[in-house]
Amino acid sequence: MARRSQTEMAVLGALSMQPMTAYALREAIRDVLGHFWSESFGQIYPTLQALEQQGHVERREGPRAGSSTFVITASGTAHLHELLSEPITTTPSRNGLLLRLFFGRTLGSDRCRELILQARADAERSLADYEELRRTVAVEDAGSPDLPYIMTTISAGRHSAQALIAWTEEALTLLDGAT
Amino acid sequence: MARRSQTEMAVLGALSMQPMTAYALREAIRDVLGHFWSESFGQIYPTLQALEQQGHVERREGPRAGSSTFVITASGTAHLHELLSEPITTTPSRNGLLLRLFFGRTLGSDRCRELILQARADAERSLADYEELRRTVAVEDAGSPDLPYIMTTISAGRHSAQALIAWTEEALTLLDGAT
DNA sequence: CCCTCCTTATATCTGGCAGATATTTCTAAT
DNA sequence: ATTAGAAATATCTGCCAGATATAAGGAGGG
Structure with missing residues (x-):
């Protein structure tokens, strides 16, 4: 194809x-x-x-x-x-953070913890953005037939950001004993 | 740069x-x-x-x-x-599913629901894979200094898959009244 | 009124990168 | 011995991001 x-x-x-x-x-x-x-x-x-x-x-x-x-x-x-x-074409994901964590022993555990904290801060900002976007769109596009569709995309962002935040907590715990 | x-x-x-x-x-x-x-x-x-x-x-x-x-x-x-x-270079995300949902009114709500159900099935399979991978790696790499680092990457996959599943539920609810 | 800076606007080039494909060699099964 | 398939090397096309060059219009200050 x-x-x-x-x-x-x-x-x-x-x-x-x-x-x-x-x-x-x-x-x-x-x-x-x-x-x-x-x-x-x-x-x-x-x-x-x-x-x-x-x-x-x-x-x-x-x-x-x-x-x-x-x-x-x-x-x-x-x-x-x-x-x-047409069928959805999925582009292969390339996650630079996870690649660095996978080789985390080479990078050093302190660096890894920094990267995770940075990711959490980014995700928290992003989550706040999504919450605000949801409020804005709910008002501006109230009654529009497109509203529910747009809302699904905002919801996806919110869930993704929340998952990232939850993951950073678990990741920090996992690295607790790591050198 | x-x-x-x-x-x-x-x-x-x-x-x-x-x-x-x-x-x-x-x-x-x-x-x-x-x-x-x-x-x-x-x-x-x-x-x-x-x-x-x-x-x-x-x-x-x-x-x-x-x-x-x-x-x-x-x-x-x-x-x-x-x-x-080096600083992480973030490649811009391209989510074909969300693009289709955003223009969901053009695509049709039935098609959208199908896409979401498909995504949920994929995510459930992926979640099962991560759970199994976690068990396998925990045994095979037991005691390895790399284990906690590898576990963070598997955890990321699990959280991401779980978030996707949770999102599909919300998305289907959002589209309930949509034409 | 003019200078400067910012935004709007059009366009091109380099290089990263995926996916397809062609080809050869080794191995295992029939 | 033949064949199918896996291992292995390599190249080409085209999508795509990001940087960059260029220029016109508007806003503001001097």
């Missing part, structure tokens, strides 16, 4: 909410989907060109000279539905 | 346990670090060549004709320590 560009899915998804410039697209993906997705300019520009050639998006006059706003077409909406229906 | 090859870290780490061929290296990384790391041949071969040129590994007669076993050198061990000490 030819590897599909995952970028197309995110780009078309974002454009399905409203027309945008490439720049705004990246902002939107970072700000709205940022908890579970990311795209770089290096991918967005060529992807928009490809989508334009396929007729899935149309280029309109942008907010300033030489600037373009992209609009999703009917065929683009259909293509988005197709892409969303 | 020049992007460092993360592959070097995993390769040197694996070779620090025992000398191996490139093929065995990939097997070891998949089987032992597989829960939080992965490497492909496309990266392992050029990385071994680079490490050899830098003197961090040495090539020895392999188990058959034209085959090479790689041994980590003293400078390689030092280099591994350096790499482990």
Whole structure:
């Protein structure tokens, strides 16, 4: 199976909410989907060109000279539905923290404990962010048919952050006797 | 900051346990670090060549004709320590499941529920794997100074799988009224 | 009114990296 | 002896992130 560009899915998804410039697209993906997705300019520009050639998006006059706003077409909406229906491609995880802990004896137990404490602090901040995001979205998107779907993604972030915090406690206990 | 090859870290780490061929290296990384790391041949071969040129590994007669076993050198061990000490580079997460749920109204609520159920089944299998792995490692590596470090990585997998299962319940509830 | 800084905006290049694939050698079973 | 499969080495394509170059418009201060 030819590897599909995952970028197309995110780009078309974002454009399905409203027309945008490439720049705004990246902002939107970072700000709205940022908890579970990311795209770089290096991918967005060529992807928009490809989508334009396929007729899935149309280029309109942008907010300033030489600037373009992209609009999703009917065929683009259909293509988005197709892409969303494709089986999920799981990218192999690379967890730098766990790799360091696995070779923790080489790194040293003090360093390991520092890394875990850092991870806990990060997770606590992230958990607070998710709690606030939930409140904000509940108010701003109240009544929207998209609300329950958006809430599932925020819930995933919350559960993940909570699990991380719980894990750091157990990990510190496990390393208690380690040299 | 020049992007460092993360592959070097995993390769040197694996070779620090025992000398191996490139093929065995990939097997070891998949089987032992597989829960939080992965490497492909496309990266392992050029990385071994680079490490050899830098003197961090040495090539020895392999188990058959034209085959090479790689041994980590003293400078390689030092280099591994350096790499482990570097700040963790976080690769941006791309969660295909959450992306589909976010645009769940386009995909359809039935499809979304299927995806969530699939995720729960996967997580339950994964949780069972972690439980078994914990028992196996506790016996096989009993008394090893590496044991507590390895246990932290298994614990991370368990917590993550448990969180995923808990999330699926909440997600299904959230989608209860969704069309 | 001009200078400067920040934001918006477009675009390209390098290199990390995964996955597929081609090829050869060894081993085990039939 | 033949064949199937595993072990082993290697390369290529294409996705992708991050850095970087460039420039236009707006805001603010002097």
